[in-house]
Amino acid sequence: MGDLAGMAVIGVVGLVGLLILLYLIPVGLWFQSVVSGAKVSMLQLIFMRFRKVPPSLMVNARINAKKAGIEISTDLLESHYMAGGNVMNVINALISADKANILLDYQAATAIDLAGRDVLEAVQMSVNPKVIDTPPVTAVAKDGIQLIAKARVTVRANIKQLVGGAGEDTILARVGEGVVSSIGSASSHKAVLENPDSISKVVLGRGLDTGTAFEILSIDIADVDIGKNIGAILQTDQAEADKNIAQAKAEERRAMAIAEEQEMKAKAQEARAKVILAEAEVPQAMAEAFRSGNLGIMDYYKMKNIQADTGMRDSISKPDNKPKK
Numbered sequence: 552m553g554d555l556a557g558m559a560v561i562g563v564v565g566l567v568g569l570l571i572l573l574y575l576i577p578v579g580l581w582f583q584s585v586v587s588g589a590k591v592s593m594l595q596l597i598f599m600r601f602r603k604v605p606p607s608l609m610v611n612a613r614i615n616a617k618k619a620g621i622e623i624s625t626d627l628l629e630s631h632y633m634a635g636g637n638v639m640n641v642i643n644a645l646i647s648a649d650k651a652n653i654l655l656d657y658q659a660a661t662a663i664d665l666a667g668r669d670v671l672e673a674v675q676m677s678v679n680p681k682v683i684d685t686p687p688v689t690a691v692a693k694d695g696i697q698l699i700a701k702a703r704v705t706v707r708a709n710i711k712q713l714v715g716g717a718g719e720d721t722i723l724a725r726v727g728e729g730v731v732s733s734i735g736s737a738s739s740h741k742a743v744l745e746n747p748d749s750i751s752k753v754v755l756g757r758g759l760d761t762g763t764a765f766e767i768l769s770i771d772i773a774d775v776d777i778g779k780n781i782g783a784i785l786q787t788d789q790a791e792a793d794k795n796i797a798q799a800k801a802e803e804r805r806a807m808a809i810a811e812e813q814e815m816k817a818k819a820q821e822a823r824a825k826v827i828l829a830e831a832e833v834p835q836a837m838a839e840a841f842r843s844g845n846l847g848i849m850d851y852y853k854m855k856n857i858q859a860d861t862g863m864r865d866s867i868s869k870p871d872n873k874p875k876k
Contacts, residue, residue, distance in 0.1 A: 580610045589617035591625055604629050612642045619646040623657055636664045644671040648710075651678045655710055663713045668764070676708040680768055683719060688727045690734035695782015698740055700730050700750065701774045706765040716764030726770060729754035740777065747772040 584591040591610055599606045609628050616623045623642075632638050641660045648655035653674060663670040685702045692698060704726055709716065733753040737743045743750065751770045760767040 580606050584610050584614065587614045587617065589613040595625055599629065602629070602633070604632055608632070608638060612638050615639075615646065616642050619649060621645055621649060627657065631661045631664070634661075634665060636661055640664060640669070640671050644674045647671065647674045647678070653677055653710065659710070663710075666714045668713050670713070673708040673710060673713055673764075676706075677710060680705050680707040682706075683722065684773070685723050685726055685730075688730045689778065690731040691781045692734055692737045692740040692743060694739040695780060695785070696740035697778030697781050698734050698743055699776040699778050700734065700747075700772055702726055702730060702751075702754075703771045703773045705768040705771075706760070707768055709760070709764055709766045712762070713764045717762055718764060721763055722759065722765055722767070725757075725759040726754060729757055729759060730772075744775060744777075747775050 578593075581591065581593050581596055589610070591606075591613060596606045596610075599609060609625055609632070612628050613623065613625060621642075623645075628638055631641065641657070641664050644660050644664075645655060645657065647653075648660075651674070655674065660670050663673065683704045683706060685704060688700050688702065690698055690700070704722060706719075706722060730750055733750040734743055737749075750772050755767065755770045
């Protein structure tokens, strides 16, 4: 029994060792590379394990490239993988570019991939241009009528500008700016509605794809709708503002008039107060005149008679005080 147990242990250890050896030495991948004509040495496959590079990915990428007539060394593939790149995406992009007669080398493809752009999608877009629909662009013609336009931009990837070139957002912003400028320079909204392709010609002639990762092939105005009458709205707002200003000035003048009236009333009250004070001083002055002998009793009666006579004449002269027949 002891011998059988020992042999079982040795068998298990040998099996584990064989599995580890097969893992470190991927014989199957090596044989696959040999029969495919894209040979990868056994030593390279073993070192890939230690560098934590998946040998199957490297072998498959090299085989695909080789079958397409593209020669790329395993070291270059490993370097791109270890830099964080998408190896199979780059290989597929190179194959697609080669079949479409697009000039794209391995260095440029890996640079585009490491820049964060999908190099395979870029190659496909070079073959099949992409259509980008702009959001509604609002602009006002010279006659004050608002127009809402939608454009359809057909672009093709510019392989040389993919690294460092601006993206779709820049294209949309520039096209929107061109549409606004073109509509704004139109003499009337009717001219734009009658000839919408004039906007396309003006915008397309501005070279909006400069410095971008795309080449603009065409700009088509898909739809133009009439919006608000901005000119009339502005005139209405201006009239309302003028009315408010006039009302404010009138209110200011009314307040000033009320203030002047109050001031005049205050002055009249002050004058009446002075008269009352002066009248209050008359008896004192007369008493003083009596004491000093400057005014006699007969003079006083004459003065009273004159006042009575004057009062009677005043009452007779007033129409309301005439005797009724």
